[in-house]
Amino acid sequence: MNQSSTNTNLARAFTIGAILAVVLLIVRYSQVRGSVVVLMAINAVLALSLYLPLMTGQLSLASPGFYAIGGYIAAIFSTKVFTNVGTPFPIPLIIVEMAISAAVCGFVAVLVGIPALRLRGIYLALATIALVEILRVAALNLEITGGAVGIFGIPQPFATIASLEYLYIAVPLLLFSMFFVARLEQSRVGRAFAALREDELAANAMGINPTYFKVLSFALGAMLAGVAGALAGHFLNTWNARQGTFDASILILAYVLVGGSRTFIGPVLGAALLSALPELLRDLGDISGIPAWLVSFFKDGRLIIFGMLIAAGAYFFPYGLITPEIFRRRKRELTPRALNKAAVQEGKSHL
Amino acid sequence: MNLLESQGLTRRFGGLVAVDVVSFGVQEGEIFGLIGPNGAGKTTLFNLMTGLIPPSAGRLIYKGEDITNRRPYQIAQLGIARTFQNIRLFGTLSALENVMIARHLHTKAGVLQGVFGLSPAPQEEKITYQRATELLDLVGLADRAEQKARNFSYGDQRRLEIARALALEPKVLLLDEPAAGMNQNEKHNLSDFIRRLRAQFNLTIVLIEHYVPLVMGLCDRIAVLNFGKLIALGAPEAVQNDPAVIEAYLGD
Numbered sequence: 001m002n003q004s005s006t007n008t009n010l011a012r013a014f015t016i017g018a019i020l021a022v023v024l025l026i027v028r029y030s031q032v033r034g035s036v037v038v039l040m041a042i043n044a045v046l047a048l049s050l051y052l053p054l055m056t057g058q059l060s061l062a063s064p065g066f067y068a069i070g071g072y073i074a075a076i077f078s079t080k081v082f083t084n085v086g087t088p089f090p091i092p093l094i095i096v097e098m099a100i101s102a103a104v105c106g107f108v109a110v111l112v113g114i115p116a117l118r119l120r121g122i123y124l125a126l127a128t129i130a131l132v133e134i135l136r137v138a139a140l141n142l143e144i145t146g147g148a149v150g151i152f153g154i155p156q157p158f159a160t161i162a163s164l165e166y167l168y169i170a171v172p173l174l175l176f177s178m179f180f181v182a183r184l185e186q187s188r189v190g191r192a193f194a195a196l197r198e199d200e201l202a203a204n205a206m207g208i209n210p211t212y213f214k215v216l217s218f219a220l221g222a223m224l225a226g227v228a229g230a231l232a233g234h235f236l237n238t239w240n241a242r243q244g245t246f247d248a249s250i251l252i253l254a255y256v257l258v259g260g261s262r263t264f265i266g267p268v269l270g271a272a273l274l275s276a277l278p279e280l281l282r283d284l285g286d287i288s289g290i291p292a293w294l295v296s297f298f299k300d301g302r303l304i305i306f307g308m309l310i311a312a313g314a315y316f317f318p319y320g321l322i323t324p325e326i327f328r329r330r331k332r333e334l335t336p337r338a339l340n341k342a343a344v345q346e347g348k349s350h351l
Numbered sequence: 352m353n354l355l356e357s358q359g360l361t362r363r364f365g366g367l368v369a370v371d372v373v374s375f376g377v378q379e380g381e382i383f384g385l386i387g388p389n390g391a392g393k394t395t396l397f398n399l400m401t402g403l404i405p406p407s408a409g410r411l412i413y414k415g416e417d418i419t420n421r422r423p424y425q426i427a428q429l430g431i432a433r434t435f436q437n438i439r440l441f442g443t444l445s446a447l448e449n450v451m452i453a454r455h456l457h458t459k460a461g462v463l464q465g466v467f468g469l470s471p472a473p474q475e476e477k478i479t480y481q482r483a484t485e486l487l488d489l490v491g492l493a494d495r496a497e498q499k500a501r502n503f504s505y506g507d508q509r510r511l512e513i514a515r516a517l518a519l520e521p522k523v524l525l526l527d528e529p530a531a532g533m534n535q536n537e538k539h540n541l542s543d544f545i546r547r548l549r550a551q552f553n554l555t556i557v558l559i560e561h562y563v564p565l566v567m568g569l570c571d572r573i574a575v576l577n578f579g580k581l582i583a584l585g586a587p588e589a590v591q592n593d594p595a596v597i598e599a600y601l602g603d
């Protein structure tokens with residue numbers, strides 16, 4: 001066996017391990033802390049919202065900004081507009097809030113995207129960080145967003161706060177988002193996205209309008225982030241300027257990088273794993289017989305461990321845990337038969 | 352009548368004049384050769400003609416219409432397709448995907464139609480797949496449609512670029528050094544292949560080529576560039592015997 005197939009097998013093993021880990025984490029936390037599982041699903045949607053602009057090769061860290069907008073829209077509508085709707089808060093109204101969030105975020109994204117997407121690479125990332133900051137400072141100072149205090153007591157659609165029942169909304173949303181991205185990748189628009197990611201100049205020469213499709217991918221990502229924010233607003237019960245900050249930009253980027261940025265499964269898995277990580281470390285600290293200093297490191301140094309994992313992931317899995325290659329069937333690998341066939345084709349002159 | 356016309360196209364890069372007031376017209380249905388020593392400005396001229404870089408001066412005329420400052424995708428919409436000297440395939444995508452992408456202008460489905468399989472997406476997908484497969488077959492790559500473009504040999508990548516350009520259903524096809532990286536046998540077959548393309552797709556072809564026997568045997572007319580200037584234009588025999596051309600190629 002050659003080097004590349006060994007690597008592919010190793011990658012497959014890690015992928016299966018990661019999926020198993022996610023399943024185990026879901027089973028464990030749905031028993032004790034349901035909120036973790038809901039967060040896993042919401043964060044997976046956020047990871048997909050970063051993946052969408054990445055489909056055209058645009059690294060946008062603006063998702064938390066749109067997530068914040070979505071949260072405020074849900075908070076404002078449910079506390080100020082949809083009053084007298086009784087308790088628990090009707091789920092259809094949450095879906096209405098999600099739709100409004102998607103529309104507003106899409107509109108803002110188009111306005112911001114047309115000038116911002118003239119930038120590339122790290123400069124675009126910086127511009128999108130600036131957008132997140134602008135929105136945060138605006139939220140801190142506006143009256144409608146509740147200033148520094150934020151908005152409290154966002155109505156709940158279920159009997160308890162942060163209930164596991166939120167999965168009834170979060171899981172369909174995640175499944176729909178995955179379906180959406182998967183189908184998009186196989187469509188005309190998805191192919192235009194991929195062409196822009198691979199070689200913008202060549203795509204341009206093939207008749208693909210780069211600005212149009214880059215803004216489109218940016219806006220689709222923004223809409224998804226806004227929808228996730230609207231759900232998170234209800235789920236977290238309170239919304240303020242600490243939601244959707246630059247920290248969240250980096251976390252969401254970590255989901256995509258650790259999971260793998262070349263297929264939509266990667267961000268979803270990365271988000272599920274890393275969202276559960278802080279809770280997992282807290283649990284580790286509860287195991288008896290562990291030295292006290294390690295327990296306190298697990299509890300207080302969670303973000304340090306998080307950072308180290310991201311760095312280690314970037315070193316050992318530069319393409320993330322999930323790569324398109326592992327889905328490819330084995331027949332494409334270089335077996336002697338395939339090599340022989342290739343050699344025959346080389347000899348044939350077709351022109 | 353000229354289908355595509357360069358009227359004094361000029362491009363300066365700082366102090367260097369890469370293309371220096373070049374004027375010529377390409378007639379409908381002809382195979383037009385663009386030759387010249389290295390650094391003569393041939394590829395820059397191609398880039399000007401496809402909108403990849405804007406000209407410093409001069410005009411580009413297509414079917415009597417001034418298209419000088421159009422963007423590359425707008426020029427592609429008019430029916431002008433090209434290949435690249437330094438191959439620019441979508442490397443990590445399959446050969447089939449590369450060609451399907453280039454059917455972009457002949458399909459319309461938006462995000463929602465594509466995602467939910469609403470009309471016209473399903474029909475379009477079927478035709479796109481069909482046409483792409485036909486074109487891969489035409490260039491002899493149909494049996495490797497699923498392989499990544501970057502794993503192809505140099506010559507096969509050139510063939511794939513031609514298939515991709517043809518997927519645009521262009522009226523004018525610009526080929527930038529199509530024979531580069533091909534062996535003698537393949538170069539010989541390339542002439543026949545390009546003639547066949549012209550007949551089959553009703554094409555007007557402009558090609559840059561270093562391999563002189565190919566150009567002389569294939570082209571109806573030839574333009575010779577040297578240091579950005581057009582030094583000769585005409586039938587192959589006339590150009591071949593032009594003293595200015597001989598000097599440009601052999602030096603003084």
